Amino acid sequence: MSYSDEHLRDILTRTRVIAMVGISANPLRASYFVARYLGLRGFRVIGVNPGLAGQTLFGQKVYASLSEIPEDVDMVDIFRASEAVPGIVDEALARWPGLRTIWMQIGVQHPAAAALARGRGVTVIENRCPKIEYQRLFGELRRGGFATGVISSKL
Secondary structure, three states: OOOOOOOHHHHEEEEEEEEOOOOOOOOOOOHHHHHHHHHHHEEEEEEEEEOOOOEEEEEOEEEEEEEEEOOOEEEEEEEOHHHHHHHHHHHHHOOOOOOEEEOOOOOOOOHHHHHHHHHHHEEEEOOOOOHHOOOOOOOHHHHOOOOOOOOOOOO
16 A cells, blocks of 8 residues: 555645544553644544543543544544454444545555445545654654654764
8 A cells, every 4th residue: 555645645634623443541552642643733633432432532522433423524543453444434434424534543454445435435544644644744753753863873
């Protein structure tokens, strides 16, 4: 799966509201710090996790399922095992016929579910992280300790 920088930049520029399936309240989990980072960059991140339903994370109520979210979202970001993707995609397509993007996190992919979504006009990204791509494309990698311009060799 190869995606051009222009394509990824377009998605991240047009997206404002993200439903994150598999969000965690544990600050050591990737879904927690990805949601936090994206929120700090101006995205509204609405969490989906049955175990956290009704709680608030990053100023947004967490829902048990996508179908419970009472507003439109631009992107569904999937932090679940690949086997869970078909059900999530089906629910997202039923809930938002005009959904623009389904994004599957690093290690998450499902060709059949991706093909179904693409067939409905939805942009699909697999096996990538929007946080990493945002940092890379918008010059923020150094905030995570990368590309600092410092070369060091300690013997």
